[in-house]
Amino acid sequence: MDNFDLVVVGGGPGGYVGAIKAAQKGMKVACIEKEKLLGGTCLREGCIPSKALLHASHELCCLKDLRRVGININKMKDNVSMDVSKMMKHKTQTITGLSKGIDNLFEHGGITRIQATAIFEDPHTLSLHQGKDGEGIVKGDRIMVASGSSVVEPPFCKIDEEVVCSSTGALSFDKVPEHLVVIGGGVIGVELGSVWKRLGAKVTVIEYGDSILGTMDKDARIEMTKQLKKQGLKINTGMAVGKVTRTSDESAVVSMTDRSSGKEIHIECDKVLVACGRKPNTETLFSRHFSPSSNASLVLPDIKFAKRGQLIVDEYLQVPSYKHIFGIGDVVDGPMLAHKASDDAIRAVKTMTGRPTKRSEYSYVPGIVYTSPECASCGMTEDEAKALYGQDNVRCGVCHFSGNSRSKACCESVGFVKIVAMKEKTGKGGKVLGVHIVSEGAGEMIHQGMIALEAGMTAEELGESCFGHPSFSESVKEAALSAYDIGIHC
Numbered sequence: 001m002d003n004f005d006l007v008v009v010g011g012g013p014g015g016y017v018g019a020i021k022a023a024q025k026g027m028k029v030a031c032i033e034k035e036k037l038l039g040g041t042c043l044r045e046g047c048i049p050s051k052a053l054l055h056a057s058h059e060l061c062c063l064k065d066l067r068r069v070g071i072n073i074n075k076m077k078d079n080v081s082m083d084v085s086k087m088m089k090h091k092t093q094t095i096t097g098l099s100k101g102i103d104n105l106f107e108h109g110g111i112t113r114i115q116a117t118a119i120f121e122d123p124h125t126l127s128l129h130q131g132k133d134g135e136g137i138v139k140g141d142r143i144m145v146a147s148g149s150s151v152v153e154p155p156f157c158k159i160d161e162e163v164v165c166s167s168t169g170a171l172s173f174d175k176v177p178e179h180l181v182v183i184g185g186g187v188i189g190v191e192l193g194s195v196w197k198r199l200g201a202k203v204t205v206i207e208y209g210d211s212i213l214g215t216m217d218k219d220a221r222i223e224m225t226k227q228l229k230k231q232g233l234k235i236n237t238g239m240a241v242g243k244v245t246r247t248s249d250e251s252a253v254v255s256m257t258d259r260s261s262g263k264e265i266h267i268e269c270d271k272v273l274v275a276c277g278r279k280p281n282t283e284t285l286f287s288r289h290f291s292p293s294s295n296a297s298l299v300l301p302d303i304k305f306a307k308r309g310q311l312i313v314d315e316y317l318q319v320p321s322y323k324h325i326f327g328i329g330d331v332v333d334g335p336m337l338a339h340k341a342s343d344d345a346i347r348a349v350k351t352m353t354g355r356p357t358k359r360s361e362y363s364y365v366p367g368i369v370y371t372s373p374e375c376a377s378c379g380m381t382e383d384e385a386k387a388l389y390g391q392d393n394v395r396c397g398v399c400h401f402s403g404n405s406r407s408k409a410c411c412e413s414v415g416f417v418k419i420v421a422m423k424e425k426t427g428k429g430g431k432v433l434g435v436h437i438v439s440e441g442a443g444e445m446i447h448q449g450m451i452a453l454e455a456g457m458t459a460e461e462l463g464e465s466c467f468g469h470p471s472f473s474e475s476v477k478e479a480a481l482s483a484y485d486i487g488i489h490c
Ligand code: FAD
Pocket: 009, 010, 011, 012, 013, 014, 015, 032, 033, 034, 035, 039, 040, 041, 042, 043, 045, 046, 047, 048, 050, 116, 117, 118, 119, 146, 147, 148, 149, 167, 168, 188, 281, 284, 285, 328, 329, 330, 331, 335, 336, 337, 338, 339, 340, 341, 370
């Protein structure tokens, strides 16, 4: 039986970063990960493979668009197509290369890597199962639960990863579907829908709510819907899917009700992507000793789970009744994002090493949709700010990229920057509350907004910073300017 200063369960962007940081601080660390490849959902079946496919499919679109800057590719254009197997090879090579990099970092940090499924036996002990590293027991003075999340299978369908697929399946289609129906117009549905649309599939997005990308600011949702429709995605909102029926080896029917008219609609397709959310992975870790009647773990009776299954932790990411157990990443509250998981992990290790550090302000964490254009957001939406501070106390500044010289020169003048700020009665710009960007490169520019939020900047301070010209980022400055005064090019 081995005893460690810290045992980390899960080798995703939360767990592996936590393990490395703890080793850097001199702790004796083990990381238990059930899968062969380190990197978690993010690396194996999330952020990285989806971005590899988004990049490859975007390259294809760019090539087809070269005519607009005077590159004559008339003949070539007709012959341009995607070799799906080579695109998938690029994806796999990206994943394995990056995962190998984490192996090297573990080796360098002297971290014990255990390939097995972990189950709690008592507050300091985990048993190992079904892994390459066999059965056994590992003890930790501290334990970091970084077990992540997995796909939700809604009651109306059975995911088979052949015709009815999760995001994992949709990242590995061996050919371009004829017609892909995406159930769920959130980030994952919209990103993967875009990939397959760019490669030639007919794509229909079915969304229960009134809009796709429901967590984004309303103006961003409207612009994104317009842009994605322009690219040919069919977007059906206000639809309640009742059933998905697999009709053959290569077809399915998605049955839904239009929530406003009550009309029944049936759509035939050859692939379905079910993108209806993810749930925290607490079942395996606690299940063997779980009592459904009391909704509690028998070996950790005081551990608590939220309604959606998240492990409940305090602001220091510690389980309240077991302060040596930390929960980080998708398994706890907050946005299910890789950078949030890594950030949680580093803060938890700081607390372990004697510098108590609260979790970050989750509303500042940027959320990015890697479509074309990209859509990125941090802080409050206009509606959230007005609901909190009152209609009359909030002012928004918007700068459209159609007035931005760099974006014009780059033929990328779609979208805008929107700054949500407090009004300040003294005439000075109030505090920045939220930043929302739709544009190529929004996923890079949004970090300016995140820093403004973290630093507690006012719209005036941001608007009076001298940005480089010509740059896409000048629109951030101008949007801030129009949130307290009048913009120049907006
Ligand atoms: P995970 O990455 O889920 O890692 C948890 C690990 O724990 C897994 O490897 C699992 O095998 C292991 N594990 C679980 N239980 C046990 C156990 N009992 N014993 C041993 N091991 C166990 N986020 C972004 O920020 N940007 C993006 O662009 C983005 N794109 C995404 C695209 C898709 C298609 C998906 C599905 C997700 C995407 N995400 C993105 C979300 C991101 O992947 C997650 O937020 C992130 O991976 C969470 O990190 P984590 O470390 O908390 O958990």
